[in-house]
Amino acid sequence: MEKIKFSNTGHKVNYRSEEIIFLPKEFQLFRFLYQYPSRIFSREELLDAVWPMEDPVDRTVDDHIYRIRKKIEPLSSVINIETVRGQGYLLLTKEVHESPLLKDDEVSTQFNNLFHKYHRFGQGDALKLFQENQDVFGFQIDLPNLMYLHFMKGDFSWFLEKRDITFWEKCFYLLHIYSLIELDKTKCLDYFTVALSAEKMPEYHRLEIKLLSRLSLLIFTNQLGEALNLLRQSKIEIYEKNIEGFIPLITLSELYIALLQKDFQEIEKRMGDTEEKLVNFPYLRENANFIIAKGIYCMLKNNESKAEDYFNEGFQLLQESKFIPGMLLNINIILFFLEESGMNSRLQTYYQERQKKYMKEYKLNELHSKIELQLKHHLK
Numbered sequence: 001m002e003k004i005k006f007s008n009t010g011h012k013v014n015y016r017s018e019e020i021i022f023l024p025k026e027f028q029l030f031r032f033l034y035q036y037p038s039r040i041f042s043r044e045e046l047l048d049a050v051w052p053m054e055d056p057v058d059r060t061v062d063d064h065i066y067r068i069r070k071k072i073e074p075l076s077s078v079i080n081i082e083t084v085r086g087q088g089y090l091l092l093t094k095e096v097h098e099s100p101l102l103k104d105d106e107v108s109t110q111f112n113n114l115f116h117k118y119h120r121f122g123q124g125d126a127l128k129l130f131q132e133n134q135d136v137f138g139f140q141i142d143l144p145n146l147m148y149l150h151f152m153k154g155d156f157s158w159f160l161e162k163r164d165i166t167f168w169e170k171c172f173y174l175l176h177i178y179s180l181i182e183l184d185k186t187k188c189l190d191y192f193t194v195a196l197s198a199e200k201m202p203e204y205h206r207l208e209i210k211l212l213s214r215l216s217l218l219i220f221t222n223q224l225g226e227a228l229n230l231l232r233q234s235k236i237e238i239y240e241k242n243i244e245g246f247i248p249l250i251t252l253s254e255l256y257i258a259l260l261q262k263d264f265q266e267i268e269k270r271m272g273d274t275e276e277k278l279v280n281f282p283y284l285r286e287n288a289n290f291i292i293a294k295g296i297y298c299m300l301k302n303n304e305s306k307a308e309d310y311f312n313e314g315f316q317l318l319q320e321s322k323f324i325p326g327m328l329l330n331i332n333i334i335l336f337f338l339e340e341s342g343m344n345s346r347l348q349t350y351y352q353e354r355q356k357k358y359m360k361e362y363k364l365n366e367l368h369s370k371i372e373l374q375l376k377h378h379l380k
Contacts, residue, residue: 004079005132006031018074023067025050030068033081033091042088065089115145120245122284124152124322144204147173154324154362160370167378171195172205174371179217180328181359181368189217194379211238212249219256220336227257248286251277255293259300259337267297285326288317292330296337304345311347324362331355 005014011027013020022030028050033041041049043061051060069081081091111130118126131141131149141149147170150158156177159170167174175195179188195201196209211234218227231253238246255270274290295310311334318326331351338348359365 004034004075006034015075015078020071020074022071026064026068026071029061029064030072033089034079037091037093040084040087040090046089061089112142112145115141119145119148120283122286122288122321122323124320127152128322143169144202151176151325152323156362156364156367160367160374167374168198168200169202171198171201171378172209174374175209176213176325177364177367178371178375180325180332181364182372185217185221189214189221191375191379192217198379207243208246210234211243211246212253215250215253216256219253219260220333222260224257224260227253231257244281245283248274248277248281248283248290252286252289252293255290256333259293259296260340262300264301271297284317284321285323288314288321288326289330290314291317292334296334299337299343299345299347300341304347308347324358328355328358328362328364331358 006027007013011022011024013022013027013030029046032046032049046061047056065081065083072079072081078094079091080094081089083089115127115130118130127149131146143165147159147165150156151173159165159173159177162170172195175188175192178191179185182188192209192214196206196214201209215227215230215234218224218230231250234246235250237243238250251270251274255267255274258266258270271294274293278287278290291310292314295307295314298304298307298310314330315327318330331354334351335348335355338345338351
């Protein structure tokens with residue numbers, strides 16, 4: 001059967017659209033039985049497992065089982081707790097029939113279109129609901145979308161732990177995770193360049209590397225001449241092919257170049273262009289990136305207070321989108337511009353500390369050498 005989900009906060013369990021709230025000991029007892037399906041436990045064993053330091057009365061287990069049974073009645077088609085006379089209790093799970101919609105091409109196409117729409121507009125909560133309720137919707141997330149979901153949530157370790165996915169299937173994400181960690185962005189650029197020419201790279205990933213990923217690294221390694229040339233080529237191809245999802249990103253790249261050149265007149269022009277594009281393409285993540293870019297402009301104009309306001313607003317939007325790589329990337333961008341400007345700002349200390357916090361939370365330092373080992377091996 002599809003797994004029941006146990007909440008880490010509160011004493012709740014979820015199965016499909018059902019949510020059940022237990023009292024603390026009910027929750028512990030149900031969870032314990034669920035961990036050992038079809039195994040009979042005596043009352044004494046259950047008392048030792050759930051009330052080890054207490055002295056409960058004789059009917060404690062029976063009373064709790066009675067209440068749990070009442071609460072899990074909505075799940076009676078998939079799970080139940082049985083009494084084995086003279087021995088104790090056991091939890092049984094039942095086989096659930098697969099939804100026929102999983103094999104319906106029309107449903108699959110519609111949900112894929114909807115998934116990509118939510119992806120483009122940065123609706124992280126909706127994407128997580130899709131992932132957690134595939135069986136309910138009769139929709140199966142394919143590997144490219146599954147990889148994106150793990151990347152979006154900051155589940156970076158997953159890409160190294162999954163042995164049944166080839167290096168080339170996950171190469172794009174390994175490169176991006178590595179570029180969030182590695183301080184030498186020129187080394188990151190070299191890996192992206194080699195990957196671009198690799199025949200085994202999936203075409204949909206090759207396109208993004210070709211048009212956008214390398215461009216960002218050229219900008220943030222101060223190779224502005226090459227960046228401008230690539231930007232012109234990328235812009236032509238994006239508009240000719242009408243790759244809508246790339247349009248705000250290429251416009252933001254133009255803004256970053258202007259910010260790096262500290263050409264205030266050009267910055268104002270590019271900010272106007274970006275604002276106009278985001279009216280037509282109101283993507284949450286790109287709006288967040290733009291707001292943070294506005295903060296960088298304020299920083300260059302020595303208006304630190306206004307810059308901080310924009311930064312806070314931008315990161316709040318990124319939190320709403322549930323896009324963890326965007327949080328890390330924009331911290332890197334802010335620190336890059338602070339270093340480039342030579343400013344001695346308290347913001348630098350604040351974002352360095354925030355960077356360390358994220359590095360620790362998502363175990364990025366531990367992943368660095370493991371990812372680099374794979375990149376060296378495959379991208380010689």
